[in-house]
Structure formats: structure tokens, C-alpha cells
Amino acid sequence: MQSLAPSPLEPFLRRLELHSELGDAEREAVLRMPSFIAELAPNQDVIGLGEKVEHCCLLQSGVLARFGQDRSGQRQIASVNLPGDWADLHSVVVPKVGCALQSLTRSTIIKVPHDHVRRAARTNSLLAEAFWRECVIDAAIFQEWMVNVGRRPAVPRLAHLLCEIACRSLDGPLEGELEIEFPVTQQHLAEMVGHTPVHVNRTLKKLREEGLVTFVHGCVTIHDWHRLQQVGEFDPGYLHLESQSCVASAYNLDS
Amino acid sequence: MQSLAPSPLEPFLRRLELHSELGDAEREAVLRMPSFIAELAPNQDVIGLGEKVEHCCLLQSGVLARFGQDRSGQRQIASVNLPGDWADLHSVVVPKVGCALQSLTRSTIIKVPHDHVRRAARTNSLLAEAFWRECVIDAAIFQEWMVNVGRRPAVPRLAHLLCEIACRSLDGPLEGELEIEFPVTQQHLAEMVGHTPVHVNRTLKKLREEGLVTFVHGCVTIHDWHRLQQVGEFDPGYLHLESQSCVASAYNLDS
DNA sequence: CGCAGGTTTGAGAGGAGTCAAGGGTTGTGG
DNA sequence: CCACAACCCTTGACTCCTCTCAAACCTGCG
Numbered sequence: 001m002q003s004l005a006p007s008p009l010e011p012f013l014r015r016l017e018l019h020s021e022l023g024d025a026e027r028e029a030v031l032r033m034p035s036f037i038a039e040l041a042p043n044q045d046v047i048g049l050g051e052k053v054e055h056c057c058l059l060q061s062g063v064l065a066r067f068g069q070d071r072s073g074q075r076q077i078a079s080v081n082l083p084g085d086w087a088d089l090h091s092v093v094v095p096k097v098g099c100a101l102q103s104l105t106r107s108t109i110i111k112v113p114h115d116h117v118r119r120a121a122r123t124n125s126l127l128a129e130a131f132w133r134e135c136v137i138d139a140a141i142f143q144e145w146m147v148n149v150g151r152r153p154a155v156p157r158l159a160h161l162l163c164e165i166a167c168r169s170l171d172g173p174l175e176g177e178l179e180i181e182f183p184v185t186q187q188h189l190a191e192m193v194g195h196t197p198v199h200v201n202r203t204l205k206k207l208r209e210e211g212l213v214t215f216v217h218g219c220v221t222i223h224d225w226h227r228l229q230q231v232g233e234f235d236p237g238y239l240h241l242e243s244q245s246c247v248a249s250a251y252n253l254d255s
Numbered sequence: 256m257q258s259l260a261p262s263p264l265e266p267f268l269r270r271l272e273l274h275s276e277l278g279d280a281e282r283e284a285v286l287r288m289p290s291f292i293a294e295l296a297p298n299q300d301v302i303g304l305g306e307k308v309e310h311c312c313l314l315q316s317g318v319l320a321r322f323g324q325d326r327s328g329q330r331q332i333a334s335v336n337l338p339g340d341w342a343d344l345h346s347v348v349v350p351k352v353g354c355a356l357q358s359l360t361r362s363t364i365i366k367v368p369h370d371h372v373r374r375a376a377r378t379n380s381l382l383a384e385a386f387w388r389e390c391v392i393d394a395a396i397f398q399e400w401m402v403n404v405g406r407r408p409a410v411p412r413l414a415h416l417l418c419e420i421a422c423r424s425l426d427g428p429l430e431g432e433l434e435i436e437f438p439v440t441q442q443h444l445a446e447m448v449g450h451t452p453v454h455v456n457r458t459l460k461k462l463r464e465e466g467l468v469t470f471v472h473g474c475v476t477i478h479d480w481h482r483l484q485q486v487g488e489f490d491p492g493y494l495h496l497e498s499q500s501c502v503a504s505a506y507n508l509d510s
Numbered sequence: 511c512g513c514a515g516g517t518t519t520g521a522g523a524g525g526a527g528t529c530a531a532g533g534g535t536t537g538t539g540g
Numbered sequence: 541c542c543a544c545a546a547c548c549c550t551t552g553a554c555t556c557c558t559c560t561c562a563a564a565c566c567t568g569c570g
């Protein structure tokens with residue numbers, strides 16, 4: 001790999017390469033995409049409900065959430081983005097999605113025009129496949145959330161969420177006591193798990209009293225990772241964090 | 256378009272073309288993919304939990320569901336497939352997904368080896384994009400389900416589900432009284448909306464008493480489409496059933 | 511200091527789950 | 541042809557989880 005000028009897209013390229021084998025051509029294509037940095041205040045719309053967008057957002061720092069809402073205005077967060085995520089890569093192929101995208105905290109994003117992403121994908125099929133794969137992994141996380149929201153009672157439900165956040169924030173094998181920056185409000189947690197803020201508060205209290213987790217000012221302290229994982233029925237497989245865990249023999253199609 | 260030998264994949268090609276502009280090369284590439292028909296009894300696994308697959312399934316007739324489960328074995332259906340759906344296209348790029356795929360009723364599927372789908376996508380970037388787009392639309396439906404399961408009380412929740420099924424089964428504008436084949440049990444409905452079968456039964460009773468829907472032996476009769484849509488807070492936009500509703504200027508990248 | 515936004519706690523109401531029993535259909539085997 | 545089992549649907553009574561409403565308490569900030 002030859003050295004390229006440092007690009008703000010580098011961490012995002014690394015994310016792609018976690019799941020897909022890319023060659024120099026693909027790497028260059030990604031790093032050459034034009035990008036614009038934007039700062040976001042907390043609770044600021046990146047994409048409004050039903051809005052049609054022209055570029056996609058990569059999250060550099062902060063927390064973003066995609067959510068829908070019911071008629072009464074109650075919001076349900078369908079997914080959360082952490083630094084390093086291609087937050088709305090899907091909008092490249094479906095520019096008008098029913099979900100809004102909002103910052104939960106002060107965040108900085110990198111905007112890349114759809115045209116360039118699409119062109120890169122059109123001229124480079126391995127890259128197209130990598131993008132496609134990222135979107136599918138995203139969807140796998142939704143599915144896990146569906147199970148969480150649809151089936152688990154409050155305590156395991158919140159535990160599961162916190163386990164996921166821990167795995168996605170930290171890397172490497174987790175163990176013992178952990179501390180995670182996750183600067184969202186209990187209101188936000190409620191919107192993620194499909195409960196009311198009041199009930200999330202009581203659930204957090206239970207988790208605290210069990211000596212499992214403390215959540216203060218958006219700082220999550222997991223006191224016993226193993227036991228929390230038990231309680232949350234959490235198995236990190238669906239996150240596909242293992243390098244190449246899902247790459248399907250990228251180069252074996254020499255026919 | 257020149258005439259090609261009739262292929263069982265034709266309806267699935269049509270589905271792709273609903274969302275993506277394809278040329279003759281792409282059409283041929285799809286229709287030339289080898290395919291194997293398989294029959295499924297009700298409640299038969301197509302893909303087991305955590306299994307790794309080598310071909311993807313297109314649903315010709317019947318109903319398929321993708322579901323996860325919590326530790327106690329409670330199942331949550333994350334999505335339902337109706338005839339014409341590329342049921343697990345996503346498995347082409349992520350062959351090991353955490354969700355199982357099962358038939359809910361007697362079904363017939365068409366299996367296409369991953370290799371061939373992947374090869375078609377690699378050699379034809381418009382097709383790759385079309386596949387990617389299908390997966391993203393799938394995910395948009397998950398998101399809507401998240402809102403449904405996470406936020407709506409029983410009656411609107413079930414109403415919303417039935418509205419979606421109606422829109423996806425029938426085509427054209429809906430109105431007045433409708434009848435839909437949806438041969439699943441109340442148990443299955445419960446797994447879709449995240450409730451118990453008993454509670455689904457009571458909810459169906461309410462819908463019936465309101466004169467909105469009758470569900471008998473897997474046959475759904477919607478007595479008042481407009482009002483059901485109201486009750487279910489249903490807006491079909493997310494299904495992307497309008498032709499070309501999400502195609503992003505497929506051919507405007509002549510650079 | 512006073513205000514706003516977030517957190518904590520309580521009391522009461524209501525929605526959904528559980529357990530259990532009875533009723534219909536369908537299909538199979540005697 | 542009938543008996544029986546299996547499966548699904550239906551209903552009731554009771555429990556429990558979560559929501560609602562409301563008040564108090566923090567904490568940071570203008």
C-alpha cells in the first residue's frame with residue numbers, strides 16, 4: 001500500500017476493511033471522495049423526517065440516532081451511530097427514507113456527496129459490495145433490536161442495549177469493569193428501548209442496585225461485564241466486529 | 256427488450272425493476288442465474304439460527320418469516336416475506352446472519368447459489384446497486400416495525416401490520432373493502448407484533464367489533480381500508496411500492 | 511439568584527401477560 | 541362412519557409490568 005495524503009475518511013475506510021477485502025484501487029477511490037466537515041449541536045436534525053438527501057454522513061465524533069415516530073409524536077430510535085459509522089450510507093441508493101437522523105450530542109460529521117459515492121461504487125464493484133455489506137450489517141443490528149424491544153422485559157432489555165454500546169465503543173475482548181462515554185439522556189435511552197423515561201430511570205436503579213451498571217451524566221460504568229451480558233442475554237455475534245467475520249471469499253471468483 | 260426463454264426468475268426481475276433502472280445486460284444476467292425450486296412445509300426452517308448459507312432464497316408462493324429469539328425461546332419475527340420477495344438477498348454479502356428464516360405456511364422457494372448472484376453483481380455494477388437497494392428497502396421496513404413494536408399500543412399496532420400486509424399483497428390503490436390471503440396463525444401474528452397470542456386474539460376481537468377487520472383461517476377481510484389506515488397510523492411510503500419511487504437518477508453519471 | 515433541563519421517587523391506573531378451561535376444525539385410524 | 545387427537549381459536553379471572561401524573565431534587569448556567 002503506498003502512502004496517501006492523510007484523509008479524514010481514513011477511519012471509515014478502516015471500517016469497510018473490517019468487513020470486506022479491498023485492493024488499492026478501492027482504497028484510493030474511497031480516500032479520494034470529497035468531504036465536508038460539519039458540526040452539530042445536540043438534538044439537531046441531520047435529516048428531517050421524509051426529507052430527501054444529496055450526501056451521506058459519516059460520524060466522526062458524537063452520537064447520532066435514526067428514529068421514526070408515531071402520530072402522537074412519540075419517538076422510537078431505530079438505530080444509534082457511534083464514531084466511525086457510515087451513518088446513512090443507505091441513503092445513497094434510497095435517498096428518501098422514512099426515518100429522521102438526529103444528533104443526540106454535540107457531534108461532528110463528514111458529508112460526502114451521493115454522486116461521488118455512487119460513482120465510486122459504479123466503477124468499482126468490490127467497493128459496491130463493501131457498501132452493500134455495511135448496510136446489511138446495519139440491518140442485522142435492527143433485527144437484534146426488534147427482538148430486544150419486542151420480547152425482553154425492562155431489565156434485560158436495557159442491559160442488552162448497554163452491552164451493545166459497550167462492544168461498539170470499545171474494542172478488543174471485554175472483561176471485568178468497564179467505563180464508556182455515552183453522553184445521552186435517559187430520555188434517549190427510553191427512545192431506544194421503547195419505554196418511558198420514568199421507567200428507564202427505575203430500570204437503571206435496579207441495574208445499579210444489582211451492582212451491574214452505573215449511568216451518570218452519560219457515563220456508563222459497567223461493574224461486571226460478564227454478569228451484565230448474562231442478564232442482557234447478549235451475544236455480540238450480530239455486530240460482526242470480528243475482522244472478516246462475514247467476508248464471503250472476496251477474491252474467489254476468478255472465473 | 257428481446258424475448259428470452261421464460262424463467263422462474265422473471266417476477267423477481269420485475270421486482271428489481273420496480274426500484275432500479277436496468278438495461279438488457281442486467282436483465283439477462285438475472286434471468287441467466289441458475290435456480291432450483293424447493294417446496295416447504297409449514298414451519299420448516301429455510302435457514303437455522305446462526306447457520307451459514309450458500310444460496311439465497313426467492314419466495315415464489317407462501318409466507319416466510321425471519322426471526323430471532325430470546326433466551327427463553329420466545330420468538331420475535333423481524334420481517335415477513337411475501338411472494339415476489341428476494342427473501343434473503345442480504346445473505347449474499349453476509350452469509351451468516353443471526354436470524355433464522357422459516358416458512359409460516361406451505362411455500363415454494365427458488366434457490367440461487369450465492370456465487371452466481373455475487374458474480375452477477377461483480378460484473379455488473381448497476382445490478383450490484385439494485386441488490387444493494389433492495390436490501391436497504393428491506394431495512395426501511397424493519398425500521399417501521401421498530402416504531403410499531405416499540406411505540407404503538409395493541410390495536411393500532413396490529414392495524415398497522417395488517418395495513419402493511421395488504422399493501423404488499425395487493426397492488427394498485429386500495430379502497431373500501433378488501434380481502435387478503437395471509438394464511439398465518441394468530442401465534443404468528445403475535446410473534447410479529449411482539450405480543451402474546453392471547454392478547455392478539457383479544458385485539459383482533461376489538462378490530463372486528465369496530466367493523467375494521469375480520470381475520471378467519473388466515474383470510475384477512477378489511478372492511479374499511481381508510482379507517483383501518485387511520486387507526487394503524489399507516490403511511491405506505493416506506494414500502495417504496497411506487498414505481499421508481501427511490502431510484503436515484505440511475506443514468507445521470509455520464510462523467 | 512433563579513431558571514431550565516435532567517433525574518429521582520411515589521401513588522394510582524391501565525394495559526398486557528399468565529394460567530386455565532372450553533369449543534371448533536381437521537385429519538387419522540379403528 | 542365414528543372416535544379421537546392435534547391444533548387453533550376464544551374467553552375469563554387474576555397478576556404484574558409499565559405508563560401516567562405529579563412533585564421534589566439536583567446541577568449547570570445565564
